[in-house]
Amino acid sequence: MGEEVSDRIIEQRWRNRIIEAIEVLARGNEGLIEVNYNEFFGGFYDYWHEGHLLVRPNSAITEEEERTIDALGQVLEAIRNETRHFQSEAEHLQSGCAERIKPVAQYALKLLVSRGRFSEDHEELSPSSGEVKQP
Numbered sequence: 001m002g003e004e005v006s007d008r009i010i011e012q013r014w015r016n017r018i019i020e021a022i023e024v025l026a027r028g029n030e031g032l033i034e035v036n037y038n039e040f041f042g043g044f045y046d047y048w049h050e051g052h053l054l055v056r057p058n059s060a061i062t063e064e065e066e067r068t069i070d071a072l073g074q075v076l077e078a079i080r081n082e083t084r085h086f087q088s089e090a091e092h093l094q095s096g097c098a099e100r101i102k103p104v105a106q107y108a109l110k111l112l113v114s115r116g117r118f119s120e121d122h123e124e125l126s127p128s129s130g131e132v133k134q135p
């Protein structure tokens with residue numbers, strides 16, 4: 001039987017996964033090439049949908065961080081709608097969509113990592129490190 005984890009640890013892990021998804025977006029074209037178009041957006045959409053975080057409230061995310069993540073999501077939605085008709089990875093790269101997302105994602109990433117990352121193993125009131133430890 002698996003070990004029980006608290007809601008708080010789950011929220012801490014979600015925050016860390018959101019940071020990882022934003023790291024890809026913050027690399028712009030490099031991130032798009034690295035993971036492909038579907039995962040470029042999909043990695044973020046695993047945690048954000050229809051205008052807000054999927055896990056809310058999330059005690060590991062501040063109100064300011066949530067607003068910034070939501071703003072990034074709105075930018076992604078607009079660009080995704082604009083590029084729906086594209087048929088190839090090359091069209092996405094040529095459109096500059098990933099590079100337009102990049103500065104917004106970099107701002108969100110800077111805000112999130114300025115507080116650090118939470119432990120994956122035990123509850124913390126504030127982030128303890130810049131590194132994510134996988135469970």
